[in-house]
Amino acid sequence: MQTPNFMQAPSAVWDMGLLPVENNPDLIMDLQSFGMRIQEGTSEAPGRRGGAGPSDHKAILFGGRAAMVPIHTSTAKHSPFTATIPRADGLSILSRDGIPVGTIGFPKQPRFYALQTFDGIPYSQIAVLHAADVLATTVLQTCIRYNNRATSCQFCAIGQSLDAGRTIAHKTPEQLAEVARAAVLLDGVKHMVMTTGTPNNSDRGAAVLAESAFAVKSAVDLPVQAQCEPPNDDSWFQHMKDAGVDSLGMHIEAVTQDVRLRIMPGKAKVSLDRYMRAFEAASNVFGRGQVSTYILAGLGDSVEAILQMCEKLVALGVYPFVVPFVPISGTPLENHPAPKPEFMREILRPLGAMLASANLRSNEIKAGCGRCGACSALSSYEA
């Protein structure tokens, strides 16, 4: 039989009876490292371009699991993976080096994207759909560190979507409540991630996250994760919880001080010691497994350094969400290589076992990136 080739007419390839690509952690890791090229012109849910933290991804459905795959990055332009324009039902053919691998799905454009506030702001400028069922917002789209190369996090693109007019600088509690309610009713979102640029050196965004969570929880029953730097005063943790925050993310991003200083010179001034004390205090408030951190692998930290940090975090009951670094276009790190799949495997395999033996599981997190898991293959290794 002739080897099927992506260069054949798409209808001929569809006729070959390709099977859906299942939830395969090795394939997901390859896709997240190499990225994927997609034919232009899709009308399906747009990928994340710019925004706080990692972005330039698109959500892909593998069986019942969603994974974020880089598509707008410089690495993705040379990826061996390609996908056809999704059909009306969201299905597309995934190929590797021109050979069809199987079918994948793209989430449909959420219905709440068609709505706007009374004053004419599209809901999609207030919050967006992440993966398949997560509502995500950056409450403050500005940051004390962003406009100065001496302090900004070099992977971050928080100002890009604002400059491009795809979002607004400050989402009010009322706007967030309105959009959250619509996203639950129209699209069945299951949890919400609220991140923020850092507005000051005292509460570091805890106050605005608390008032936002309070408004959302008053409008709709939706678990909320807040994400911020450690505030100066630990009493903010109880204040956020009382306001309705279910889970908290405080993201160290890199685990050794030399990498932190190189990649995020401003945020590195908040010491790792301060983070560890904040994790302990926050865990006492939110509970074991409800505090998490985001670690970007591939920025210079070794496998051993990342795993050692994860051991300390797991001992505190903190979920270490390790994700492959994605070089975002327009940032100082846009040409920094993404980590190789083998590097990610060396971390995620033992980390998955570590989490399983500590009984710290992503599916028990009430809300947030750890529960969503789409930016990493980590949760597939917890089983």
Ligand code: SF4
């Ligand atoms: S893991 Fe976090 S950043 Fe990634 S898609 Fe899910 S909610 Fe968004």
